[in-house]
Amino acid sequence: MSTLLTVDDLKVSFPTRTGEINAVRGVSFTLGRERLGIVGESGSGKSQTGRAIMGLTPGHAKITAKTLNFDGIDLLHASPRQRRDLRGKRIAMILQDPKYSLNPVMTIGRQIIETLQTHEKVSWKQGRQRALDMLEAVQIRDPERVFDLYPHEVSGGMGQRVMIAMMLVCGPELLIADEPTSALDVTVQLDVLGILDKLVAERGMGLIFVSHDLRLVSSFCDRVIVMYAGRIVEELPSADLASAKHPYTQGLLNCLPRIGSDRHPLPVLERKAEWAQ
Amino acid sequence: MTATALSVSDMVVTFDEFVALNHVSLDVREGESFGIVGESGSGKSTLLRAVAGLNVFESGRLTVAGRSYSGAKRDRDFYRTVQMVFQDPYGSLHPRQTVDRLLLEPLAIHGFTDVDVRIARALDEVGLGSGFRFRYSHQLSGGQRQRIAIARALILEPKILLLDEPTSALDASIQAEILNLLEQARRERGLTFVMVSHDLGVISHMCDRLAVMRKGEVVETFAADALEKREFSADYTRQLLVASEGFRRG
Numbered sequence A: 001m002s003t004l005l006t007v008d009d010l011k012v013s014f015p016t017r018t019g020e021i022n023a024v025r026g027v028s029f030t031l032g033r034e035r036l037g038i039v040g041e042s043g044s045g046k047s048q049t050g051r052a053i054m055g056l057t058p059g060h061a062k063i064t065a066k067t068l069n070f071d072g073i074d075l076l077h078a079s080p081r082q083r084r085d086l087r088g089k090r091i092a093m094i095l096q097d098p099k100y101s102l103n104p105v106m107t108i109g110r111q112i113i114e115t116l117q118t119h120e121k122v123s124w125k126q127g128r129q130r131a132l133d134m135l136e137a138v139q140i141r142d143p144e145r146v147f148d149l150y151p152h153e154v155s156g157g158m159g160q161r162v163m164i165a166m167m168l169v170c171g172p173e174l175l176i177a178d179e180p181t182s183a184l185d186v187t188v189q190l191d192v193l194g195i196l197d198k199l200v201a202e203r204g205m206g207l208i209f210v211s212h213d214l215r216l217v218s219s220f221c222d223r224v225i226v227m228y229a230g231r232i233v234e235e236l237p238s239a240d241l242a243s244a245k246h247p248y249t250q251g252l253l254n255c256l257p258r259i260g261s262d263r264h265p266l267p268v269l270e271r272k273a274e275w276a277q
Numbered sequence B: 001m002t003a004t005a006l007s008v009s010d011m012v013v014t015f016d017e018f019v020a021l022n023h024v025s026l027d028v029r030e031g032e033s034f035g036i037v038g039e040s041g042s043g044k045s046t047l048l049r050a051v052a053g054l055n056v057f058e059s060g061r062l063t064v065a066g067r068s069y070s071g072a073k074r075d076r077d078f079y080r081t082v083q084m085v086f087q088d089p090y091g092s093l094h095p096r097q098t099v100d101r102l103l104l105e106p107l108a109i110h111g112f113t114d115v116d117v118r119i120a121r122a123l124d125e126v127g128l129g130s131g132f133r134f135r136y137s138h139q140l141s142g143g144q145r146q147r148i149a150i151a152r153a154l155i156l157e158p159k160i161l162l163l164d165e166p167t168s169a170l171d172a173s174i175q176a177e178i179l180n181l182l183e184q185a186r187r188e189r190g191l192t193f194v195m196v197s198h199d200l201g202v203i204s205h206m207c208d209r210l211a212v213m214r215k216g217e218v219v220e221t222f223a224a225d226a227l228e229k230r231e232f233s234a235d236y237t238r239q240l241l242v243a244s245e246g247f248r249r250g
Helices: A046-054 A080-086 A108-119 A124-137 A143-147 A156-168 A186-203 A214-220 A238-243 A247-254 B044-052 B076-081 B099-109 B115-125 B142-154 B172-189 B200-206 B235-244
Strands: A005-016 A019-031 A035-039 A062-064 A067-070 A091-094 A174-178 A206-211 A223-228 A231-237 B004-015 B018-029 B033-037 B059-064 B067-069 B082-085 B160-164 B192-197 B209-214 B217-223
Touching: A005 A046, A019 A046, A019 A231, A035 A046, A035 A214, A046 A067, A046 A091, A046 A174, A046 A206, A091 A156, A108 A124, A108 A143, A108 A156, A124 A143, A124 A156, A156 A186, A186 A214, A186 B235, A206 A214, A214 A223, A214 A238, A214 A247, A223 A238, A223 A247, A231 A238, A231 A247, A247 B172, B004 B044, B004 B192, B018 B044, B018 B059, B018 B192, B018 B217, B033 B044, B033 B200, B044 B059, B044 B082, B044 B160, B044 B192, B067 B076, B076 B082, B082 B142, B099 B115, B099 B142, B115 B142, B142 B172, B160 B172, B172 B200, B192 B200, B200 B235, B209 B235, B217 B235
Parallel strands: A035 A206, A035 A223, A091 A174, A174 A206, B033 B192, B033 B209, B082 B160, B160 B192
Antiparallel strands: A005 A019, A005 A062, A005 A067, A223 A231, B004 B018, B004 B059, B059 B067, B209 B217
16 A cells, blocks of 8 residues: 555644643654544644644644655645645645634635635636535535535535535545534434545545544544554554553543443543653 | 422423424423433423523423423522533633632522532532632633533532533543533432433433434433333434444445
8 A cells, every 4th residue: 555644753842831732742653545543532632633734733833753744745844835735635624613614704615616726727617517516426415506505504514514525626635534523413423424434435535534532433444543642552453443452542432321331430531641651 | 109300391492483392291200310312403402491491481381399480480499409501611601700709609699608618518529629719710621611510500409400411512531520420419419310412322321211302392202221122113213323323334
């Protein structure tokens, strides 16, 4: 399998008045055209890892790495222009909540075409056709109608489908999904995941799926990385999740209430300082 | 037979033209933990809010501890009996009040005098300790905030606790801690819970019986063990159950 993305010893830190906060402290992994899950609690650095790859880390943060390489391009030393060309075209990102991440004053169709026109020379008419095709691909029933709607006029599930459409319209090679379904209803979650799964498989993209839900991630991805306090504590294939060795991974798995298991009180996650070393 | 703690019959709530609750009836027994599941817009939160007097209900009856209520007017006694914990701990605590001030408010309203002792005890009970007493909510994590919200609800020693998605804004690991805390409080004080959630796993863990709601109506009501044995009839319940089991390819 060809390697799409190489991350070696990635560190992200934020200087504050009370000293540096190290959000990501030496994360390394490689990604081919496969589905990789990154799991952890809030503050474990999982989102910052995704953002650093995408180039969305705030300007005052410090990013260092031995290697941060996307298909031969050194992301750390890429010019802003180069990064802009990559972003949206070859690397795309789906954010958590469509309510906040779609432009509220632009119709859905225009937003999708905007993405297209940023990266390709397409006329409005061609763009419209591609946007409509894409909306259909994410199983929106009446694309013509949705094309002219504003984001506040659609439901959360539909908003998230629109975001997926917008992110995939340029045919990216790497997709980063940061909690793509956390803001959605349980019944809608599965629909959206199903669509995402199908499109990722059809188009042979690499996918990084960031979430705090270990069970969900493991059912969706080939491989899972578990993060704690900015470091990777365990990396394992999803199929072997039951035999996870690290107590933190086991804790994450066990703390979820399950139907048909009578565990009172629920096992609570232990956190040990030495795991963060 | 145990007494009924809270009874709702034929409750209707409308917002202009939209019917949010369409003749909903529920009976919650004393000491019971009762769950309500459904997707957004099913009316589950509206039901809790109508019980708590945060929404007006047009018709129907609400009986709490033997007394009837209508509209949105609730007297002080009602809030000594019924307290509510909200979904989002980032929104439900006053940002400019310290924890001490937040916990003092219900005590002052209800004319308690031994406030110091009660605040210290309430903080202890939710596992925070008095070190948190003079902090602002922005200095706390999400889980700690939800603990404060629970302390605020418990400080008046209510009989019934209304829980509106108390853990859905929290991480899975923090969720376990909060659920354990709630169970412990229920056991120690013999509380009655009415808990709303979209997560069937959480409801089946916490509750004895549950109601499934959809589009402002109760689809069905059954005991929580029936979930495991699949002894329910509505197709919608099956959909929710499948959704709670996670993603499956194919």
